[in-house]
Amino acid sequence: DAKTTQPNSMESNEEEPVHLPCNHSTISGTDYIHWYRQLPSQGPEYVIHGLTSNVNNRMASLAIAEDRKSSTLILHRATLRDAAVYYCILSLNQAGTALIFGKGTTLSVSS
Amino acid sequence: EPEVTQTPSHQVTQMGQEVILRCVPISNHLYFYWYRQILGQKVEFLVSFYNNEISEKSEIFDDQFSVERPDGSNFTLKIRSTKLEDSAMYFCAARDRSISGGYTFGSGTRLTVV
Numbered sequence: 101d102a103k104t105t106q107p108n109s110m111e112s113n114e115e116e117p118v119h120l121p122c123n124h125s126t127i128s129g130t131d132y133i134h135w136y137r138q139l140p141s142q143g144p145e146y147v148i149h150g151l152t153s154n155v156n157n158r159m160a161s162l163a164i165a166e167d168r169k170s171s172t173l174i175l176h177r178a179t180l181r182d183a184a185v186y187y188c189i190l191s192l193n194q195a196g197t198a199l200i201f202g203k204g205t206t207l208s209v210s211s
Numbered sequence: 212e213p214e215v216t217q218t219p220s221h222q223v224t225q226m227g228q229e230v231i232l233r234c235v236p237i238s239n240h241l242y243f244y245w246y247r248q249i250l251g252q253k254v255e256f257l258v259s260f261y262n263n264e265i266s267e268k269s270e271i272f273d274d275q276f277s278v279e280r281p282d283g284s285n286f287t288l289k290i291r292s293t294k295l296e297d298s299a300m301y302f303c304a305a306r307d308r309s310i311s312g313g314y315t316f317g318s319g320t321r322l323t324v325v
């Protein structure tokens with residue numbers, strides 16, 4: 101599986117934007133970039149995914165570098181509820197493909 | 212939002228006993244997965260299941276594990292003879308044929324082997 105590198109932890113203040121980076125220099129042409137998060141004592145939760153173009157949804161935005169070797173998950177206004185572990189995962193976007201989780205980035209949000 | 216429901220939320224069992232963890236996926240989902248997370252560690256893939264067959268499994272998913280979808284709705288993970296190191300959160304996940312969305316995970320079953 102292609103590997104991703106994320107910072108172990110990041111801190112943010114409430115109502116400020118948060119940019120969570122992910123490096124994936126060995127990404128293949130068919131790998132999608134998926135982001136999931138895991139709130140304390142809960143299962144992982146889908147955030148967003150994309151292939152080449154930047155993506156937006158109600159939860160976040162995904163900015164993908166032109167060479168696709170890195171990406172950034174953007175939370176536009178952090179809330180206390182956004183404190184979680186955020187996982188950047190490379191995977192074929194096929195329904196049967198398993199997601200392989202790394203250690204992720206632990207995001208802390210202060211009021 | 213549609214949910215993946217897991218039961219029980221917490222199960223305590225004695226070492227050597229069999230346990231069955233249950234998951235009720237969203238009705239139109241076709242692909243099912245089990246993951247586990249040992250306390251303080253990362254989420255680990257166990258097995259994927261489609262069309263009543265295992266599609267993929269990890270090295271963790273050895274002969275003591277089995278999965279089935281006995282009645283077309285419930286999706287179960289059976290551990291035949293539990294060990295202390297099987298203590299973990301077990302998450303069920305599901306996905307439909309559409310690739311526009313993501314995988315939906317349940318809230319998990321906390322298994323404690325004593």
